[in-house]
Amino acid sequence: MRYLPHSPQDIQHMLQTIGVPDVEHLFRSIPRDQRTERPDDSPGLPECQLRRYLEGLAARNKNFCVSLASAGAPFHAVPKAVETIVGRSEFQTAYTPYQPEVSQGTLQAVFEFQTIVSELMGLDVSNASLYDGASAVGEALLLALRVHKGKRPVVWVSEGLHPHAKEVVRTMLHAFGDVTIQWLPLDPGTGATVLPGAVTADVAAVAVGYPNFLGVIEDIAAVSAAARSAGALSIVSVPDPANLGVLASPGALGADIAVGEGMGLAGTAGMGGPGLGLMAVRDEYVKQMPGRIVGQTVESRGGVGYVLTLATREQHIRREKATSNICSNQALVALAFTVHLSLLGPSGLRDLATLSRNRAMALRRGLLGIPGVRPLVTGPVMNEFALVFPRDAAGLRAHLADNGIFFGVPLARFCPERPEWREAILLAATETACPDDIAHTILLVKDFYREGK
Amino acid sequence: MSTQIHTGLLHREPPIFELSSPGRTGHALPPSEPLDDEGLPAAFLRQGAPLLPELSEVEVVRHFVRLSQWNHCIETGMYPLGSCTMKYNPKINDAMSALAGFTATHPLQEDEHLQGSLELMFQLEGLLCRVSGFHSVTLQPSAGANGEFTGLALIKKAIDVRGEGARRRKVLIPDTAHGTNPASVVLNGFEPVSIVTGPEGVLLPEAVRPHLDDELAAIMVTNPNTLGIFESHLKEIAELVHGAGGYVYMDGANFNAIMGKVRPADLGVDTMHFNLHKTFSTPHGGGGPGAGPVGCTAELAPYLPVPRVLRTNEGSYRLITELPNTIGRVHPYFGNFAILVRAFTYMLENGGAGLSRVTEMAVLNANYVRALLKDTLAVSVDVDTLHEVVFTDRDLKKETHVTTMDVAKRLLDFGFHPPTVYFPLIVPGAFMVEPTETESRVELENFVETVKAIVEEARTDPEKVTSAPHRTGVGRLDETTAARKRILRWTPAKP
Numbered sequence: 014m015r016y017l018p019h020s021p022q023d024i025q026h027m028l029q030t031i032g033v034p035d036v037e038h039l040f041r042s043i044p045r046d047q048r049t050e051r052p053d054d055s056p057g058l059p060e061c062q063l064r065r066y067l068e069g070l071a072a073r074n075k076n077f078c079v080s081l082a083s084a085g086a087p088f089h090a091v092p093k094a095v096e097t098i099v100g101r102s103e104f105q106t107a108y109t110p111y112q113p114e115v116s117q118g119t120l121q122a123v124f125e126f127q128t129i130v131s132e133l134m135g136l137d138v139s140n141a142s143l144y145d146g147a148s149a150v151g152e153a154l155l156l157a158l159r160v161h162k163g164k165r166p167v168v169w170v171s172e173g174l175h176p177h178a179k180e181v182v183r184t185m186l187h188a189f190g191d192v193t194i195q196w197l198p199l200d201p202g203t204g205a206t207v208l209p210g211a212v213t214a215d216v217a218a219v220a221v222g223y224p225n226f227l228g229v230i231e232d233i234a235a236v237s238a239a240a241r242s243a244g245a246l247s248i249v250s251v252p253d254p255a256n257l258g259v260l261a262s263p264g265a266l267g268a269d270i271a272v273g274e275g276m277g278l279a280g281t282a283g284m285g286g287p288g289l290g291l292m293a294v295r296d297e298y299v300k301q302m303p304g305r306i307v308g309q310t311v312e313s314r315g316g317v318g319y320v321l322t323l324a325t326r327e328q329h330i331r332r333e334k335a336t337s338n339i340c341s342n343q344a345l346v347a348l349a350f351t352v353h354l355s356l357l358g359p360s361g362l363r364d365l366a367t368l369s370r371n372r373a374m375a376l377r378r379g380l381l382g383i384p385g386v387r388p389l390v391t392g393p394v395m396n397e398f399a400l401v402f403p404r405d406a407a408g409l410r411a412h413l414a415d416n417g418i419f420f421g422v423p424l425a426r427f428c429p430e431r432p433e434w435r436e437a438i439l440l441a442a443t444e445t446a447c448p449d450d451i452a453h454t455i456l457l458v459k460d461f462y463r464e465g466k
Numbered sequence: 467m468s469t470q471i472h473t474g475l476l477h478r479e480p481p482i483f484e485l486s487s488p489g490r491t492g493h494a495l496p497p498s499e500p501l502d503d504e505g506l507p508a509a510f511l512r513q514g515a516p517l518l519p520e521l522s523e524v525e526v527v528r529h530f531v532r533l534s535q536w537n538h539c540i541e542t543g544m545y546p547l548g549s550c551t552m553k554y555n556p557k558i559n560d561a562m563s564a565l566a567g568f569t570a571t572h573p574l575q576e577d578e579h580l581q582g583s584l585e586l587m588f589q590l591e592g593l594l595c596r597v598s599g600f601h602s603v604t605l606q607p608s609a610g611a612n613g614e615f616t617g618l619a620l621i622k623k624a625i626d627v628r629g630e631g632a633r634r635r636k637v638l639i640p641d642t643a644h645g646t647n648p649a650s651v652v653l654n655g656f657e658p659v660s661i662v663t664g665p666e667g668v669l670l671p672e673a674v675r676p677h678l679d680d681e682l683a684a685i686m687v688t689n690p691n692t693l694g695i696f697e698s699h700l701k702e703i704a705e706l707v708h709g710a711g712g713y714v715y716m717d718g719a720n721f722n723a724i725m726g727k728v729r730p731a732d733l734g735v736d737t738m739h740f741n742l743h744k745t746f747s748t749p750h751g752g753g754g755p756g757a758g759p760v761g762c763t764a765e766l767a768p769y770l771p772v773p774r775v776l777r778t779n780e781g782s783y784r785l786i787t788e789l790p791n792t793i794g795r796v797h798p799y800f801g802n803f804a805i806l807v808r809a810f811t812y813m814l815e816n817g818g819a820g821l822s823r824v825t826e827m828a829v830l831n832a833n834y835v836r837a838l839l840k841d842t843l844a845v846s847v848d849v850d851t852l853h854e855v856v857f858t859d860r861d862l863k864k865e866t867h868v869t870t871m872d873v874a875k876r877l878l879d880f881g882f883h884p885p886t887v888y889f890p891l892i893v894p895g896a897f898m899v900e901p902t903e904t905e906s907r908v909e910l911e912n913f914v915e916t917v918k919a920i921v922e923e924a925r926t927d928p929e930k931v932t933s934a935p936h937r938t939g940v941g942r943l944d945e946t947t948a949a950r951k952r953i954l955r956w957t958p959a960k961p
């Protein structure tokens with residue numbers, strides 16, 4: 014086996030030194046009756062066969078030429094340089110930076126990541142990452158519950174979060190117990206979250222998507238003001254932080270906690286992960302943050318250095334009193350995010366967000382020009398939107414798939430029983446779509462309905 | 467212009483923001499366009515750009531390559547880190563996970579357009595079932611701690627279904643457990659109860675008996691435990707716990723010690739997480755991403771998180787999201803998929819026989835280090851150990867005042883990453899070595915000789931040890947100042 018550097022002579026010598034006759038002897042502390050009776054002795058595959066099998070599997074996924082879907086997994090054009098940096102042994106095969114003297118590379122990169130995330134979100138402090146955008150919402154809600162020390166047992170959560178994120182939040186809060194989730198409906202006309210009146214004194218937090226799952230840009234300033242005037246925390250969930258190149262930051266609009274999913278900009282959205290859970294908070298909540306945080310300090314020879322800090326929040330120190338159980342996070346994805354945003358710079362990020370928005374608007378306008386196609390909701394959107402098609406949305410998507418186009422995600426998939434979603438498709442565009450792709454797509458949709466397929 | 471001080475090829479690299487100068491960019495996007503702002507209220511638009519660096523690609527690449535050179539990594543040298551299984555990460559794994567068929571696939575494509583990924587997940591679940599003996603596996607959890615949360619949620623659900631949710635809330639955790647264990651218990655609304663390990667370093671039925679009542683939800687055991695000792699009474703304890711209506715959770719962080727030797731399900735374990743980033747060779751990435759699949763018995767299987775992958779009679783694969791008793795989703799898509807591909811590749815390359823051999827060589831290596839070092843550092847508990855061995859600074863500290871932390875820092879001067887230190891908490895000045903199977907005899911001997919030299923130095927020149935490290939790019943870092951000053955992001959200097 015190529016990963017085992019032991020020669021037969023080495024093994025003999027080592028056994029002799031240990032003072033046992035054979036390798037089996039090393040397992041004598043395991044009672045006989047607990048040993049596996051017939052261990053699996055199947056052989057392994059040589060590399061050529063491994064490749065053939067896995068390449069075969071990969072080929073059985075359909076890869077589209079054009080993707081017009083995001084739905085929580087946005088695909089951006091990530092420069093090759095990002096992959097090169099992330100693939101470096103020193104980053105990829107390094108351990109968690111608990112020994113700072115030999116981990117300054119990772120630590121400084123995380124410090125830069127934290128800076129970028131807090132800048133994008135418009136808040137004071139970011140942590141070193143969480144698993145994904147969905148669990149980040151759950152962690153934010155748990156944070157808010159801790160801030161109120163159990164005196165506010167209710168959280169208001171928008172129905173406009175990604176349906177899967179809602180399920181993750183439900184799993185997390187249900188397990189934690191003693192919390193009531195009040196789901197805030199979306200206005201059927203505008204698609205924006207409706208608060209059922211003034212925020213009540215038992216509410217720990219109000220959480221909304223920005224934009225929400227239907228692509229609608231929520232009025233974060235109004236929701237945040239309503240939350241904060243009642244002493245509740247405002248939580249804003251950003252499904253694609255690329256949009257923050259154009260949209261106002263959650264912090265500027267009054268959010269206390271901003272969370273998000275960074276995998277699109279990190280280039281790991283394929284199959285939905287590894288994800289990159291982002292979280293930034295106002296300074297007053299830093300001691301309640303889940304996850305690792307890197308801080309700047311000095312070293313014994315007088316220079317500047319970086320360490321993991323505020324560890325008294327974390328499980329390895331505080332055990333059952335920790336702010337979360339998270340240990341391993343998404344460090345390497347956070348690095349990819351950091352490198353990409355460093356390449357983009359402020360103008361690049363704005364360009365990327367603008368191009369995504371412009372392509373999406375061209376697609377939307379073109380499709381709305383087709384008789385019978387209408388928007389599902391009327392609220393303002395960024396680069397994602399839901400349209401209702403006159404009939405047979407499934408047939409339409411299949412026709413476009415045959416032409417190499419991934420034409421959004423059918424909303425019926427998430428809630429088959431909602432009649433108004435039956436023929437609705439959630440579409441999006443990013444800078445990866447060319448104007449020609451958009452034009453071609455519109456033409457194919459036109460043809461589909463003209464020919465009455 | 468700041469003057470940079472370099473140590474040979476080790477570059478002192480300022481925060482990337484300080485390298486920035488206006489007008490540079492490192493991207494290659496299509497030409498800029500004015501924003502199509504139709505219908506976009508001005509109040510929603512960003513005022514002022516975020517503070518991001520302005521740099522060309524060359525400068526960005528150089529910055530991060532320079533930073534990378536400050537890291538120790540498995541490809542520069544050994545990580546004798548107990549409880550972490552830092553083994554070599556095969557290159558073929560990375561290549562397979564980077565195949566465009568996986569990386570360019572949208573997670574919400576139709577099942578018929580995801581057949582390759584679904585088959586991979588189905589097969590990987592099967593391989594994990596086979597080495598562990600469990601009925602089913604979910605690949606959804608993002609890391610070990612997330613797996614703990616998920617496994618405990620299965621137990622909680624089973625207890626709720628029995629109508630005992632309000633009463634059964636105690637989870638027993640031995641004092642050698644990792645911090646994530648009690649934290650995961652609390653996230654499930656359970657109450658952790660600490661129980662003590664016996665004098666031989668293992669859990670005894672006596673420690674469990676007083677807790678066998680109708681409030682007991684579960685026991686959470688790491689096996690082999692964090693002292694590297696096999697929990698030989700676990701099977702009996704499992705029977706006791708089951709008899710009292712509770713469940714057994716096993717933390718599988720140390721699975722590298724028992725592959726092909728023991729199947730946790732055979733011991734009466736109800737559910738367990740695997741750490742793919744430990745046992746199954748996926749890289750640590752400087753802290754993640756990992757993956758923490760969870761195995762469970764047939765009894766707990768109905769509660770597993772969705773989606774589940776199903777093979778149809780025609781041999782195609784389908785996602786199931788509607789299960790009446792599922793705990794729900796724990797991940798928005800399919801967990802850390804790219805990590806799953808790596809672990810799958812590794813398991814196929816090894817086969818069952820290879821995985822058994824991995825375990826044998828891991829245990830051989832740990833015992834070799836133990837044999838060579840046992841007269842230099844005291845072993846915490848003098849019984850057989852498997853894949854790791856925990857030493858203590860008890861004698862060394864008494865004799866020289868040099869501590870585990872000092873030895874750890876001095877190791878850095880000789881190119882070794884230190885072992886895990888001060889864990890488990892019950893061992894004073896714990897110094898926990900897990901070499902893994904991918905270290906050669908020569909490398910182990912080098913490590914041992916270095917530790918011996920440091921211990922000798924502690925007697926002759928203790929100052930040299932307590933002030934270490936001397937040869938790293940930076941000296942010891944001031945953690946107290948970091949926590950007090952709380953500089954958690956870069957800010958521009960005030961003009």
Ligand SMILES: Cc1ncc(COP(=O)(O)O)c(C=O)c1O
Pocket residue numbers: 339340341549550609610611612644646647688692717719720741756757758
């Ligand atoms: C015994 C044990 N349990 C659980 C964990 C947590 O695993 P993860 O970091 O993948 O969440 C670790 C990780 O160090 C561990 O050593």
